[in-house]
Amino acid sequence: MSWRVVIAGGGFGGFYAARALERTLPNQSARVTLVNDANFMLYTPLLPGAAGATLDPRHVVVPLRAELKRTELVIGRVSGHDPAGRTLAVERVDSSPLELAYDQLLIALGSVSRTLPIPGLAEHGIGLKSLADATAVRNQVLQCMDIAESIDDPARRREYLGFVFVGAGYAGVEGLGELQDFAAHAIELYPRCRADGMRWVLVEARERIMQEVPESLSRFAQRELLARGIEVRTRTELLALSQSAATLSGGETIPTRTLVWTAGVKPSPAIAKLGLTRDSSGRLPVDRTLRVAELPGVWAIGDCAAVPDSSRPGSLCPPTAQHAIRQGRLVARNIAATLQGREARPFTYRTKGVVAELGRNKAVAITFGVRWQGFPAWLIARTYHLLLMPGIGRRLRLLVDWNVALVFGRDTSAPGRLGTPTPLEAEQEQG
Amino acid sequence: MSWRVVIAGGGFGGFYAARALERTLPNQSARVTLVNDANFMLYTPLLPGAAGATLDPRHVVVPLRAELKRTELVIGRVSGHDPAGRTLAVERVDSSPLELAYDQLLIALGSVSRTLPIPGLAEHGIGLKSLADATAVRNQVLQCMDIAESIDDPARRREYLGFVFVGAGYAGVEGLGELQDFAAHAIELYPRCRADGMRWVLVEARERIMQEVPESLSRFAQRELLARGIEVRTRTELLALSQSAATLSGGETIPTRTLVWTAGVKPSPAIAKLGLTRDSSGRLPVDRTLRVAELPGVWAIGDCAAVPDSSRPGSLCPPTAQHAIRQGRLVARNIAATLQGREARPFTYRTKGVVAELGRNKAVAITFGVRWQGFPAWLIARTYHLLLMPGIGRRLRLLVDWNVALVFGRDTSAPGRLGTPTPLEAEQEQG
Structure with a gap:
């Protein structure tokens, strides 16, 4: 009987591991099953673009079935794990349970x-x-303008025109950059809001924004944000939030109905259900070959794993898509090697570069030690995403989206609560 | 003081009336307010295209603020009406109340x-x-395949691969046509489902499908559906529906988890809150000039109004977008005429033609008495929609969508419950 490989999670790590296993394992030598809560992988770096309406939300996801021809896909959530029996418990999308036996997990x-x-x-x-989230944030911005436009009291209007982002890492800076750009375009349609003006505030606890890039690029990004009228509060923390105001550690209170929280991530709660040892931040410790030491045949990668960073001894790999992709490819190789009686290799990866888009066709980037900013950096960012996005059709769709948005501007309708239709009314009337 | 005109509803009727008023009324002569529950108008004839994933959902809506430059837009729902005081009560999107005084409603x-x-x-x-609804139906079809693919019992699998539409008017036939086409494409990615095959059933109480078109075109549409393996049950009614089966009047039971109900419409429930006389089907009776007789300065058009059909004496106008658009343009003219002391004109419109798309680049159409079917009819349908869709940018986006779908096929990811994000977890952990 062929080997059974189970992959829990279809993000960057799990998806690239499955793809590499399809290419590495001889045909019919193993049955590979991928468990994910959706039938697509979200291409997270493009999420701010979907929030800012330069991209069709359908185009920032990778349909897993279309890209993984030889992997069995189970849509559901991990609900438990029996380390002794070597089975993973899954709750399928219709709530029915499923037990997946594995040789390698x-x-x-x-x-x-x-x-x-x-x-x-x-x-x-x-x-x-x-x-x-991206759709909700975008709709929230438009809905606030819709409400503000119909309010007569200027003081009450102000809370609907204040937008606060807390956390100035990639996600926060890119998200705010795209959304402020989107809102600056949309507000032209709201005469009263336009007369009042909006207020955008970026709050960061540490001493500068974007700790991930060198200080010179961080300064460039901050100058770009300030030039657009965005207020940047470093060394500042959020103390309290109400429906209509955010209170900051400096004592300042910002009237706002929209606070986006991008200050950090933690491992998926499902990790706690696996019965495995976790570190203080809830991640699964692995050795340099990405193996969970306590249980043979179990591996962990990506944001939920504590992977030693070979380029910075004593540190752990940061939770980025770049690292998850490389770990996915290596772990696929190591799983195949283990099944075939060969040695597993250690994970050695040095960050090749970083890119962060700021909206308005601007970005900051470092590639192989070279720093870029402004429009050239934005072109590098776009090219990078195009190359990484699987599927030629999807790449072309992205190109079309970007060019349509360049020519026609952004879309400013709020399609609202897509996917949660009003139920058909129960009715007694005879038609 | 300038006149106050209030329009309740921003569908085809209300939107085209507002647009015509902007062009007809002298600048600053009247304050026009449009009340709608969303900041966009849904271009309903393209809804099946959005359900079938040939169109980006964002491209089948018309952002009202972008198209109506001189109309004040209030996002909210009509909650009451004081005919004596001539005010309309609105509940805004943040649940706050608003009273709109009007001279013309x-x-x-x-x-x-x-x-x-x-x-x-x-x-x-x-x-x-x-x-x-369109997003939900599309996601439902994909989710059923996802579940069916992971079920071992063939009998249980069958209920996930059965899809029933009840009501074979335009909406039902176009919706089923697009979705079956979409599903036939998507199922290629589900090996087990593909082996089983799907079952699509169209149920209609009357003796033939598409009563709106002549019998020869209806027969063409039915042949096209049958050729794709779709079962058509005319003179058949739905008797009962459970989570896993639909029972039909012939005694047949169809295993299904997906029943789409397209058997008719009724006036918006808000009509009942206006304190005006309604006819037996809940609509507002109007005279031939579209005036609500009992209350001066009040007009009604579209699906919620009972408008005498000049081309078929004794009958009422059918609830189609075509009629609503023409009524919107005429009522704008009549409102302006009334304000300016001129005579209102009667509504006289003879249907110019009908088009119904069937998916797979096929359609049936009648234009000025000439009948079309197949690909030529489909081209006519597309051209018609392009001409009717307001905004050159939106027309080009539609063209891009259609051509991308022609070249690359349809998108088969299910972006799921867009706009209903998981709430941030309440958390005690110190980061």
């Missing part, structure tokens, strides 16, 4: 937004991690 | 799905009237 369950115990944050804050 | 609140008191229909049926 890869855990790539990724991360979710990490909140802090700040009063009001869970009730009033919005995350920016999923496609639903 | 146009009621264009449209229609919603009309159900019948069939056991299980309200609980398990899906409508196909809104953008949320």
